Amino acid sequence: MPPDDALVTCTDAALTFGRDAQAVVAVHGANLTIRAGDRLAVVGSSGSGKSSLLHLIAGLEQATTGSVTRATDVERSDIGLVFQNDSLIPALNVAENAALPLILAGHPEKEAQQAALTALDQVGVRHLADRLPEEISGGQAQRVAVARVLTQAPRLILADEPTGRLDHASGGRVLDALLAAADLTRAALVVTTHDPSVAARLARRRTMRDGRLLAPEETP
Numbered sequence: 001m002p003p004d005d006a007l008v009t010c011t012d013a014a015l016t017f018g019r020d021a022q023a024v025v026a027v028h029g030a031n032l033t034i035r036a037g038d039r040l041a042v043v044g045s046s047g048s049g050k051s052s053l054l055h056l057i058a059g060l061e062q063a064t065t066g067s068v069t070r071a072t073d074v075e076r077s078d079i080g081l082v083f084q085n086d087s088l089i090p091a092l093n094v095a096e097n098a099a100l101p102l103i104l105a106g107h108p109e110k111e112a113q114q115a116a117l118t119a120l121d122q123v124g125v126r127h128l129a130d131r132l133p134e135e136i137s138g139g140q141a142q143r144v145a146v147a148r149v150l151t152q153a154p155r156l157i158l159a160d161e162p163t164g165r166l167d168h169a170s171g172g173r174v175l176d177a178l179l180a181a182a183d184l185t186r187a188a189l190v191v192t193t194h195d196p197s198v199a200a201r202l203a204r205r206r207t208m209r210d211g212r213l214l215a216p217e218e219t220p
């Protein structure tokens with residue numbers, strides 16, 4: 001049984017792509033519990049399996065062996081995702097992009113727009129509300145993606161290399177926004193990164209190496 005405050009529990013969870021001679025084991029039997037209030041960095045070099053682990057946690061991929069269990073009261077929609085190259089919809093302006101999860105969930109448009117503006121304000125990009133994605137920087141787009149997750153009031157935020165393509169200063173602002181979003185919504189936060197300075201800002205760190213999630217004591 002997962003512990004009481006566990007949101008998602010990975011038990012010997014493995015993910016293999018392809019078969020036979022072509023098989024690539026992206027994640028070898030990972031054991032990890034994400035609890036309410038967690039601030040976890042998953043650190044590792046390119047190809048070490050960080051994204052694959054995040055996809056397992058998100059339920060975007062099924063474990064090939066082992067299991068990934070969500071607590072009974074955690075729905076897929078309680079998990080908010082921010083990707084490295086977060087694709088805002090080019091034809092929608094920033095406010096419409098941020099409002100999209102609520103619109104898709106059937107909330108009235110006015111309420112969704114208001115929630116989007118509040119979320120944009122909370123991550124410091126409300127002044128960009130009327131712009132199109134092509135008219136804002138990569139770092140600003142990432143903060144809009146964080147605002148979009150905020151409108152969902154998630155219980156768990158998963159961010160896959162959210163600062164990967166950004167310079168140090170804009171990456172720092174995106175991380176500020178993610179941490180603020182997690183605090184505001186009281187969500188747990190898991191961030192994958194290859195950057196030790198990003199990882200240092202989260203309370204808990206685990207390392208992936210060659211598809212293996214190292215035990216806490218093996219994490220530098």
Ligand SMILES: Nc1ncnc2c1ncn2[C@@H]1O[C@H](COP(=O)(O)OP(=O)(O)OP(=O)(O)O)[C@@H](O)[C@H]1O
Pocket residue numbers: 017018024025026044045046047048049050051052053161194
């Ligand atoms: N859809 C897929 N099909 C086949 N192999 C895959 C697939 N996705 C990932 N892999 C392989 O799984 C391994 C882990 O990849 P993954 O993307 O999880 O690593 P990562 O640590 O997130 O890397 P990066 O930091 O470059 O994004 C790699 O060897 C990769 O080539």
